[in-house]
Amino acid sequence: MYVLPELPYAHDALAPFVSADTLQTHHGKHHKTYVDKTNDLAAKAGLAGRPLEDVVREARRRGDAGLFNNAAQAWNHAFFWESMRPPGGPAPAGDLARRIEQGFGGQDGLKEAFVKEGVGHFASGWVWIVTGPEGLQVISTHDADDTLVREGVFPLLVCDLWEHAYYLDYKNDRKGFLERWFDNVANWDFAAAQLAAADGRGEGFRYPHPTGDASAASPSEAPRPTA
Ligand SMILES: [Fe+2]
Numbered sequence: 001m002y003v004l005p006e007l008p009y010a011h012d013a014l015a016p017f018v019s020a021d022t023l024q025t026h027h028g029k030h031h032k033t034y035v036d037k038t039n040d041l042a043a044k045a046g047l048a049g050r051p052l053e054d055v056v057r058e059a060r061r062r063g064d065a066g067l068f069n070n071a072a073q074a075w076n077h078a079f080f081w082e083s084m085r086p087p088g089g090p091a092p093a094g095d096l097a098r099r100i101e102q103g104f105g106g107q108d109g110l111k112e113a114f115v116k117e118g119v120g121h122f123a124s125g126w127v128w129i130v131t132g133p134e135g136l137q138v139i140s141t142h143d144a145d146d147t148l149v150r151e152g153v154f155p156l157l158v159c160d161l162w163e164h165a166y167y168l169d170y171k172n173d174r175k176g177f178l179e180r181w182f183d184n185v186a187n188w189d190f191a192a193a194q195l196a197a198a199d200g201r202g203e204g205f206r207y208p209h210p211t212g213d214a215s216a217a218s219p220s221e222a223p224r225p226t227a
Contacts, residue, residue: 002042002052002210004035005078013086017184022168027081030164034073041067052207053148060149072144075207076126076158082205083157085187095199096156096192103136111182113138114159118178121161127178129157129191131198154198155205156191 007027012020038055042048045067047055052075059068092100092107104110110129118127121140128139130153140161141147147155159165159181166177190205197204 001048001212002035002038002074003208004032005081005208007081009084009086014084014185016169017087017180018084018166019169022165025168026160026164027077030162031074031077034070034077037070038067038074041070049210051209056146056148069144072146072148075148076144076146077160078207079155079205080126080158080160082190083159083187084181084185085189087184090188092188092192094192096188096195099131099136099195110136110138111179114182115175115178118159118161119175124162127159127161128155130155131195154194156194156198157186157188159186 004027007023011023011027014023038052039048041064042050042055045055045059045062045064047058047067050058052071055071056068056075059065059071091097097107100107100110104113114127114129117138117140121127121142123142125140125142126146128141128147130137130139130147132152132154136156137153139153141150147153159178161174163172166174170177193202194204196202
């Protein structure tokens, strides 16, 4: 069974930038529903017990949209919780700060690209900071789509663009949400750890392994940039 990962902070830890009300609904209702449906659909597809990363890729390969959408959303949300930390944490440093400088001319340039991509993204999806052969990039994906099924892209950070992520706190002001999110709760330590993993130092984020499945199968290979 795939578990709903615990939030790595208290429900009120991100306020006022993300309220406790939003986190409770987003984690306890939206994310939980994706996990519950994944458990049901993965079992029906004969994939129960496999790492969630494998399930996402296999569902895409088979064209199983129902399983893909729920499994990818389960994964994306788990990655999203790690992409945030309470306000007041450290700014990008070291390698990450250097790559941001190279790719965007600094933190202000990255913020501008990130907010522009998120605001310009039509309807639901995700805005990502990724690394790959071209260096750091900002990209967005639609609906449940994620970086697990993109070649040569390794995610550092993600923000949820679905209205359920911000509507209670910001109404329809997605730009205000993204600006405050980037400045106050983006988890640059997590991004730095992901960047190190992309460079072969340490293991990148993995969804918690399913519980209670003795048949749990082969470990999946995390995608790495080719350069
Ligand atoms: Fe969401």
